[in-house]
Amino acid sequence: MSTGRDILCQNLQVLLDRRRAEGRLYEPASPDEYEGTVDFGSNDTLSLSASGLLTEAFLHQLERHPHFTIGANSTRVFEGTRQYIVDIERDLAHFHNAEDALFCGSGYDANTAIWSAIPQPGDFIVFDELVHSSIREGMRLGRAKSIPFRHNDSLSLRQRLEELRDQNGEVAEGRRLVFIAIESIYSMDGDVAPLHEIVKVAYDTLPRGNYILSVDEAHSNGIIGPHGSGVVSLYGLENEFSIRLHTCGKALASAGAVVLCNSTIKEALINYGRNIIFTTAPSFTAVAAVRAAYEILATQEGHRRQNRLQKNIWYFYWTLTKHPRWDDIKERSILSLPTEKTWYTRPFKSPVVPIITKPKQANSLCKRLRRAGYWVNAVDHPTVPKGTGRIRLMIHADNTREEMDGVIQLIMKWATEQYQSVEPAQVMAKL
Structure with a gap:
């Protein structure tokens, strides 16, 4: 008789073989x-990793902190909020011209936390149809209703918001929030969101101001804007976007992500974002690599x-x-x-x-x-x-x-x- 494990592996092998036959099987090199x-x-x-520039800057960080400990050894809600995390959150908030910042282990963790924890029951999320899967996963875990609009199409966004406003009295009266989720640069199409148009559409269709604009700047962080601070900062739209996500695993060649928001949203993420509550806080070495990369961005070489x-x-x-x-x-x-x-x-x-x-x-x-x-x-x-x-x-x-x-x-x-x-x-x- 086949064991449970044998049956499981047979079932999984059927799925893998099907994907292989379709030419869609991921086979890591x-x-x-x-x-x-x-x-x-x-x-x-930015070739920070390939050039060795980041390695040199990272080692310099270690030299400056010879008594560092390897692990955070706890979650953010207990003893995991070490001084190096406090310091980098303060410095990144300043770098990106934000009120506050929350450093997370990855962009996926950050997006999942944002979209599962921040929109409340009765709220709505209107999202670009090509947003990252981590945003979709967060929405799936959350309690707000989500509605897509056509990719980078401000007219489609306007139609969705008008329909939502006209069909929902609480939205029309400003008693329910509408979250608008976009990316600055889309990871598979390489195109850029029309930020000014999106801001104007939100302002025009929801005149009571009951909307929250959120942007994922994973692919613009480090390469666009003053010292690489992002597309939102390039256009001076920091006050328009209540939530910004900047990841560190792309142009910065390290790991982690920072959520730029105010102190209330940050506190809510720490209290209600399950993948922040139930995971060990980032280690000193992870944060040191990110700090090293940001310091390069601020130089002439960057x-x-x-x-x-x-x-x-x-x-x-x-x-x-x-x-x-x-x-x-x-x-x-x-x-x-x-x-x-x-x-x-x-x-x-x-x-x-x-x-x-x-x-x-x-x-x-x-x-x-x-x-x-x-x-x-x-x-x-x-x-x-x-x-x-x-x-x-x-x-x-x-x-x-x-x-x-x-x-x-x-x-x-x-x-x-x-x-x-x-x-x-x-x-x-x-x-």
Whole structure:
């Protein structure tokens, strides 16, 4: 007779085999696969990790605190709030021009805590349909009703808010809150939220002011705004957004996240955010790496890296879209670039470059580039909508023009081979 474990493993294997057959199985690469390749895959967009700059700054932090203890040894609600956490929360609140800050172990933990604990029963959450899964998970665990609007579409947001106001007397009278959840830069599409439009729509449709704007700045933290303080700070909209989330695992090349809010929201998260209450507080070493990264951001070297990243993103887009075969390949729907129409006019560029392939072709392109020594990642459903599988390139401050030229040439060569292989079949079909 099969044991429970055997039955479980059989059931799980069926699911894994199905995903493998669909070309959607995640198979984490081993270090020997990606070490020595050209990095167009990692979130180390300022190249703080790859350059060794962050390691040097981190070791300097340890030298400045020779008597540090390794673990926090408790949760935030007991003895886990050590002085180094108090200090970094104060300093990050100042850096991002916020009233207060709460340091968390990860962006996923922070989002789950925010959206499960802060909106109350009877409140509503209107969210961009492409927000991160951690926001969705928090909403699922929470007690407020959630309503999506079309991605980056301020007209769709306006319609949702007007419907909500007109159909709910408590919202119309200002007695119920409406939370609006967006991201500054979207992690899979690389596009930027129209912050000014969203603020105006909220102001126009809910004139009693019973709304809370919240933005996840995971992919803009460190690279946009004064010293990398984010898109909200770039536009001076700090007072408009009651909750901002900045993660530290991307441009800052470390780990953790900071929720920027006021002291009441912070206290509520500590008291009602279950994954904050029931987890050990961040360790000194985790916080020291984050502090080291932020100190780099405030230097001339940090500024140079932010500028170089922007120049590299511009060069990549320009070289790809001006390639002599790009228009033909795009016309044949071999590849498409969702950000093609907007990248040139943006005041800043996103390092996330998604190149959408035909269905079930993203892995083929990904493997071709990896074999040639360029590390990229393929992404498919359920991470992105069905039929929009893609390779996702991340541009870095330390990528050279030669590296960008090389990966673009390989992408275009692969795409050319795709339509050349299709044409004979199309000719035969017409005979």
